[in-house]
Amino acid sequence: MRGKRGRPRRHPxxxxxxxxxxxxxxxxxxxxxxxQPMIAxxxxxxxxxxxxxxxxxxxxxxxxxxxxxxxxxWEIRADIHEAFLTLGCALICWRRxxxxx
Numbered sequence: 001m002r003g004k005r006g007r008p009r010r011h012p013x014x015x016x017x018x019x020x021x022x023x024x025x026x027x028x029x030x031x032x033x034x035x036q037p038m039i040a041x042x043x044x045x046x047x048x049x050x051x052x053x054x055x056x057x058x059x060x061x062x063x064x065x066x067x068x069x070x071x072x073x074w075e076i077r078a079d080i081h082e083a084f085l086t087l088g089c090a091l092i093c094w095r096r097x098x099x100x101x
Contacts, residue, residue, distance in 0.1 A: 014038050063092045 015030050017039040030037040064070050067088045075081040 011035055060089075060092070064088050067091075 011033060012035055014036045015038065017026070017037065019040045019042050021039050022042045027037045027039060064085070067084070069084055070088055073081055075084065
């Protein structure tokens with residue numbers, strides 16, 4: 001069998017970004033990877049539709065602020081900090097109420 005070992009890498013279909021990434025170079029780089037960029041334009045009124053997806057990300061960051069050790073990065077080693085981030089994300093998912101169906 002030919003090819004690389006392991007699971008094939010998958011790219012997202014769409015990358016969403018706010019006005020801070022509104023530059024043709026970023027769009028060109030993302031399209032070069034075969035991904036469609038959805039980046040809000042500067043100077044255009046709000047209503048690009050990215051607010052709903054961005055709110056989910058901002059809420060996740062806010063939930064991570066519950067953990068004092070993650071508010072300020074005290075760890076020097078990146079692997080330890082990443083382990084605490086993983087643990088924090090696992091706890092957030094575990095605490096999330098599940099809908100009973």
